[in-house]
Amino acid sequence: MHARVFVAGLTVAATACAPLANAATDSEIQQLRDELTALRSDYAARIGALETRLAAVQTTVEQSAPVEPAPFVQPPLATAGSGSSGNEFNPAASLILTGTYGQQSEDPANYQIGGFIPTNGDVGPPGRSFQLGESELTLAANIDPYFSGYFVGAFEGDNGTSVEEAFVSHVGLVPGATIKFGRFLSDFGYLNEIHAHAWDFVDAPLALQAFFGGQLKQDGLQARWVAPTSLLIEVGVEFGLGDQFPGTDRDKNDFNSMMAFAHLGGDVGFSHSYLLGATLYRSKATDRTYQDLDQFGAPVTDAFTGDTDMWGLDFVWKWAPDGNSVERNFKLQAEYFHRNENGSLTFDQDGPGDATGNYNSDQSGWYAQAVYQFMPRWRFGARYDRLDSGSTDIGLVRSGLLPSTAFPILADHDPRRTTTMVDFSPSEFSRLRVQYAWDQARFTDTDDELSLQYIMSLGAHGAHKF
Amino acid sequence: MVRFRCLAGLLVALFASAPAQAALSVFACLPEWASLAQELGGDKVSVYQASSPLQDPHRIEARPSLVAHMRSADLVICTGAELETGWLLVLMQTAGNRNVQPGTPGYIAAADYIERLEVPTRLDRAEGDIHPSGNPHIHLDPRNIAKVAAVVSDRLAKLDSKNAAFYAARGDDFETRWGAAIAKWEQQSAPLKGMRLVPYHKDSVYLIHWLGMVEVMDIEPKPGIPPSAGYLAELVDKIQRNGADAITRSMYTDPKAAQWLSEHTHVPLVDLPYTVGGTPGANDLFGLFDDIIARLEKVRK
Numbered sequence: 001m002h003a004r005v006f007v008a009g010l011t012v013a014a015t016a017c018a019p020l021a022n023a024a025t026d027s028e029i030q031q032l033r034d035e036l037t038a039l040r041s042d043y044a045a046r047i048g049a050l051e052t053r054l055a056a057v058q059t060t061v062e063q064s065a066p067v068e069p070a071p072f073v074q075p076p077l078a079t080a081g082s083g084s085s086g087n088e089f090n091p092a093a094s095l096i097l098t099g100t101y102g103q104q105s106e107d108p109a110n111y112q113i114g115g116f117i118p119t120n121g122d123v124g125p126p127g128r129s130f131q132l133g134e135s136e137l138t139l140a141a142n143i144d145p146y147f148s149g150y151f152v153g154a155f156e157g158d159n160g161t162s163v164e165e166a167f168v169s170h171v172g173l174v175p176g177a178t179i180k181f182g183r184f185l186s187d188f189g190y191l192n193e194i195h196a197h198a199w200d201f202v203d204a205p206l207a208l209q210a211f212f213g214g215q216l217k218q219d220g221l222q223a224r225w226v227a228p229t230s231l232l233i234e235v236g237v238e239f240g241l242g243d244q245f246p247g248t249d250r251d252k253n254d255f256n257s258m259m260a261f262a263h264l265g266g267d268v269g270f271s272h273s274y275l276l277g278a279t280l281y282r283s284k285a286t287d288r289t290y291q292d293l294d295q296f297g298a299p300v301t302d303a304f305t306g307d308t309d310m311w312g313l314d315f316v317w318k319w320a321p322d323g324n325s326v327e328r329n330f331k332l333q334a335e336y337f338h339r340n341e342n343g344s345l346t347f348d349q350d351g352p353g354d355a356t357g358n359y360n361s362d363q364s365g366w367y368a369q370a371v372y373q374f375m376p377r378w379r380f381g382a383r384y385d386r387l388d389s390g391s392t393d394i395g396l397v398r399s400g401l402l403p404s405t406a407f408p409i410l411a412d413h414d415p416r417r418t419t420t421m422v423d424f425s426p427s428e429f430s431r432l433r434v435q436y437a438w439d440q441a442r443f444t445d446t447d448d449e450l451s452l453q454y455i456m457s458l459g460a461h462g463a464h465k466f
Numbered sequence: 467m468v469r470f471r472c473l474a475g476l477l478v479a480l481f482a483s484a485p486a487q488a489a490l491s492v493f494a495c496l497p498e499w500a501s502l503a504q505e506l507g508g509d510k511v512s513v514y515q516a517s518s519p520l521q522d523p524h525r526i527e528a529r530p531s532l533v534a535h536m537r538s539a540d541l542v543i544c545t546g547a548e549l550e551t552g553w554l555l556v557l558m559q560t561a562g563n564r565n566v567q568p569g570t571p572g573y574i575a576a577a578d579y580i581e582r583l584e585v586p587t588r589l590d591r592a593e594g595d596i597h598p599s600g601n602p603h604i605h606l607d608p609r610n611i612a613k614v615a616a617v618v619s620d621r622l623a624k625l626d627s628k629n630a631a632f633y634a635a636r637g638d639d640f641e642t643r644w645g646a647a648i649a650k651w652e653q654q655s656a657p658l659k660g661m662r663l664v665p666y667h668k669d670s671v672y673l674i675h676w677l678g679m680v681e682v683m684d685i686e687p688k689p690g691i692p693p694s695a696g697y698l699a700e701l702v703d704k705i706q707r708n709g710a711d712a713i714t715r716s717m718y719t720d721p722k723a724a725q726w727l728s729e730h731t732h733v734p735l736v737d738l739p740y741t742v743g744g745t746p747g748a749n750d751l752f753g754l755f756d757d758i759i760a761r762l763e764k765v766r767k
Contacts, residue, residue, distance in 0.1 A: 148559075169559065171558070171559065171562055171563070171564055171567065172562050172563060172564030172565075172567075175537075175562065175563065175564075176537050176561070176562040176563070177562045178559065178560060178562045224560075224562070225562065226533060226534065226537040226560070226561055226562050227534075227537075228537060228538045229534060230531065230534055230535060231531070231534060232530035232531060232533050232534040233534070234533075263530070265529075265530025265531065265533075265534075266530055266531050266534070267529060267530075267531040270517075270518035270520075270521070273527065273529040273530060273531065274530070275530050318527065318529075320527075321520075322518045322520035322521065323517060323518045323520070323521045323526070323527075324518070324520050324521045324522055324525075324718055325521075325522075325525055325527060326522045326525050326718070326720075327720060376692055376720060377692070426691075427591075427594075427595070427690065427691060428525075428552075428595065428690065429591060458591075461548070461551045461552060462552075463528070463551065463552060463553065463554075463555040463556045463559075464527075464528065464552055464553065464556065465528060465556055466527055466528050466529055466530060466533075466556075
């Protein structure tokens, strides 16, 4: 390119200078012309050579472009001190997106678990038509050499937000020990501790809904210890504020909620694993109110004050041929819950019929579920739920002060539900599910519930509990 | 009384089942590291292998027995490079063992000591299950095993210093035998150079790189994403156009897609042991490479 400009410049210069040579002889002019022509052809030849070389180089570059990328790539090294923006220490972040499309034969607004004191919590199917589920944002990182932190915030479909979990944990105060404090999902049984997006069905078992209003969360402290054995033997305790159902905030300095649990688990070869658990739980409630109708059908507010004692048993068995769960696997899971509530029940609290008497109930519930992955990415599952409203002694009724119809929601009932589901997971990070349930939680009428659900996970790879 | 005795007996039995305290307790995430630890530690270590050779190493459950063994481990050897993210973290957090947390002498992530292949330049899950630190299946290049062996030997000596001389001698012995084996394999596998492979998953890139073979394409359209029927049909055409000497798959992957492709392209299918114990021939680390090379040679002819 430069060469061409140079030649053009020379030509222009030569032409411009020509008049100066007017005085020169014809032969001199002829000589100059010859020289100029020689110069031109010389440059033309040189430019041609240059262009050929350039073209050759370009071809070589193009040909060698798709050679294998450098086989060894150095692992990215920490770039400390290279003008860090501070983002390098950001916690691992992940986001769960969920939603459902539901059809229910009964009005979800009148959903109730018959025979059980309402929890005012998260019960029933997800609702009709399109429903945005919880969007869960998880942030987790080590805090320093001693502590690590974990946060799960939930953005509800109805625009509410809540802190699902926010706890600090410490590993190895004594060998085998783990301590966590803050807000966390309690280790009551097996499923309670697992986040909803990792459940095998759209909704929680009836037992969790009836006894905890969904999932039991503790604002408190948990300590657990794993024994130095080759079988898993683990024991733990939890102490908490206990303001969540079945407890209430009692404005006292003690721990209202106390729990103890033990786990035993192991393998049979690489193909089978099992985990057994037992839990004891106690909390107190003061004026735990709920809505009911009186014997004339008018709405009243009743309240329970007293102690709740619970125990539970849980069992999980997993099978995968040679431990390889990618192709096929099977999971059987069952839990049993028992609850005793002892204290007093107030009828029509602060209303015209206000009266208080003894209250004592023994209630239980269980579920069993099986999920089978019959081919990669496809699973089929079935679950059966059963609750027993058990024996309930209401002092106000026994003394004849009020008829039993004054407490319609505490009438004898054994809620049942049968659920089936099929899900498809295109990858480890996405899951689509169809679920159908025959729900007899209400006193009358079976609710036919169809749910389509999506669960998507973005960001950091979550770690999955057994 | 009978009940009490029964309970006491059970407790004694449980504690008796605890790993012997005399030996250094090694928790190996995968069979190749269990085998290596056994080679280097001999009878001075008791090795627990957390997964079977037929398990997909990406998807291992945090089983209760794994928590129990990690609780008492003195040394944890895993691959790293995000291969075990789905389950190792749970074990670390629940087993209550401070001595094997990442960054402590009790934890080795083998991939940290290896120059990794296929470090992605674009991190996006739309590309499938990719690993930000590069391809994690490092053990299928025996030169990498040698590098990791040096680290493990060193760590064993550090953690169990009274047996340091033992580990050093054993490490030197392994290095010599392994070096000779590599030389033998490289000589033996010379005819494999340039062999064109179609693996199911991107889990043999280090093997292919070492032996100078060519990875024509993979059966999985993207890492971790199984091929659809339509994609397989496209592959038949692609394989025939590009030419391939063998379709390979590791023993833990679904055989159906690879078998179907082999039938429709008439390219032979070779089942390769992914790790120690994957096939009867792959009875230890030496056997693993013997068997892989033998299986590839069979179809090269």
